[in-house]
Amino acid sequence: MQVGADRRQEAGFLAEQAVVPPTAEQKPHYLGHRDRLRERFASAGHSALPDYELLELLLFRLIPRADTKPVAKALLARFGTLAEVLGAPENLLREVKGIGPAVALDLKIIAAAAQRMLRSEIKGRETLSSWTQVLDYCRAAMAFEEREQFRILFLDKKNALIADEVQQTGTVDHTPVYPREVVRRALELSSTAIVLVHNHPSGDPTPSRADIDMTKEIVEIGKRLGIAVHDHIIIGKKGHVSMKGLLLI
Structure with a gap:
């Protein structure tokens, strides 16, 4: 009968399928x-x-x-x-x-x-002799921020870092800075020298007229109270500018 032949054929097909080992799952490339x-x-x-x-x-x-x-x-x-x-x-x-x-x-x-690792490399060390590490840290911390930040590195008598603080955060092109507050904080920390740092989110680290005027005011107030401003560094995405290097301090 045709039905019996179909069943035998189906049984043979299933038996043949059963003896084929399952394919091992391929590992993702x-x-x-x-x-x-x-x-x-x-x-x-x-x-x-x-x-x-x-x-x-x-x-x-x-x-x-x-x-x-x-x-x-x-x-x-x-x-x-x-x-x-x-x-x-x-x-x-x-x-x-x-x-x-x-x-x-x-x-x-x-x-x-x-x-944090970069900051630990300059914490407690003589900052001026570790300038490359200071710049590396500032770049990592600030270069790619979307808003301006004004950071102060507070140094002791041996120019070792005793504190690192972001004093102000502003907009994409402006940060309000109060020179007397900068110096007041240095006195609170018994800091005898500071390094000013801020970023330009635009990427261009060229100092503005406002940057220069504000820095000179901090320098003058600091001088009267025995606090030196070693430098003001402006950080951009592709580099930095030192106001001391530009003879603006």
């Missing part, structure tokens, strides 16, 4: 890439990796189940450099595809840890 990238970092160090690969290494932990290379490249395409990625505000980080609130927050935690 990015897992091998992650292993290779970790090995390169372990053997050659961070200098052997371009920014996007170092950023990938960070994202491995933050995004464990996805290909992070496109995300790393998208971040760099949006912000420019690894430093600018870490310095970017959380709300802008979240605009990049693949970056959610948790990952954006984790990137800011990494940035904060890096800033």
Whole structure:
């Protein structure tokens, strides 16, 4: 009968299917890439990796189940450099595809840890002999802020850093600074010298007329009370300017 033949044929087909071993699940392609990238970092160090690969290494932990290379490249395409990625505000980080609130927050935690590390390198040390570290710290802390900040580094008699404070935060192009308050705070901390620092969110660190006038006023008030102003540094995204270097102090 035809029905019996159909059933035998179906039974044979099922038996044939049963003896075929199940196909092993393929591992995601990015897992091998992650292993290779970790090995390169372990053997050659961070200098052997371009920014996007170092950023990938960070994202491995933050995004464990996805290909992070496109995300790393998208971040760099949006912000420019690894430093600018870490310095970017959380709300802008979240605009990049693949970056959610948790990952954006984790990137800011990494940035904060890096800033803390740089600050520890100058804390208690003779600041003027560690000027490169001072500039590195100020750049990491302020270069990519969206609003102007006015920061003061308070030094002791040996020019060692005793305090680092953001005294004012302003708008995109202005921060209100009160020279007498700057000097008053130095006296409270028994500081005998200060370094003034502020950022220009526009990216151009050229001092404005207002910057110059305000600095000269702080210098004059400080002189009368035995507080020296070693420098006023203006930080931009691509560099910095020293007012002392420009002979404005």
